[in-house]
Amino acid sequence: MRLAAAIASLVLLAACDTGTEERDAVASTRTVQRGYVPVPPGTVARGASxxxxxxxxxxxxxTPALLARGEDRxxxxxTPCHGVSGRGDGPVVSRGFVPPPSYHEERLRALTPExxxxxxxxxxxxMFSYADRVLPEERWEIAHYVKELQARGTGASSGQEGAKP
Structure with missing residues (x-):
């Protein structure tokens, strides 16, 4: 009985915190809270260059491979907003979202991939920024695919809606 009590107390003691952090700096979620330190001027984030x-x-x-990846991306x-054909007829438009401009408008046809x-x-x-969702190389792939859609005059490589002869 004493042995079981000793083992139970050791298990309970092992579960206690180690005391390596100051008690006031530790939140109930066990994360360390430290004061805000501003980023020094001229600092460049890692990976920014x-x-x-x-x-x-x-x-x-x-290349054809780049266009294939661009179509996938x-x-x-x-497509949720711009639609498969790039005409601004994506599924969100049918749910009340304001249609985005068609890629086939002259104003957007004049845009460069850059x-x-x-x-x-x-x-x-x-349209909000997709910088945190789409990698830089994928942005180029999408841009070249959009130019391909515009050149074709359609949006569907398989001859879906909006196809012209």
């Missing part, structure tokens, strides 16, 4: 280089024009060379991120990457990165109008 690599990201800036990945976004720098002219971007990667347009376009379907994942852009400008499309910039819109994906920074957002514009009702």
């Amino acid at each position: 690599a990201q800036a280089a990945a976004l720098a024009p002219p971007g990667p060379e347009r 376009f379907k994942a991120f852009c 400008q499309i990457v910039q819109v994906i990165t920074q957002g514009r109008g009702r």
Whole structure:
């Protein structure tokens, strides 16, 4: 009986905190809370130069593989609003969302891939930034795929809605 009580007390003591942090700095969720220290001026975030280089024009060379990846990324991120054809007829529009502009409007046909990457990165109008969701190389893939959609005059590689002869 004494042995069981001794083992139980050892188990309970092992579960206690180690006391390595000051008690006042530890929250109930066991995270350490420290005061805010401002970032020194001129500091560059880790990986920022690599990201800036990945976004720098002219971007990667347009290849069939790049367009295939661009189509995949376009379907994942852009079709909910812009639709498969890029005409602004995505599923959210049927649920009351204001339609985005069609990629086939003359104003958007004049955009360069660099400008499309910039819109994906920074957002514009009702479109919010996708910088935290889409990697820089994927932004280029999407931009080149959008230019491909515009060149075809359709949005569906399999001849879906909006196809022209």
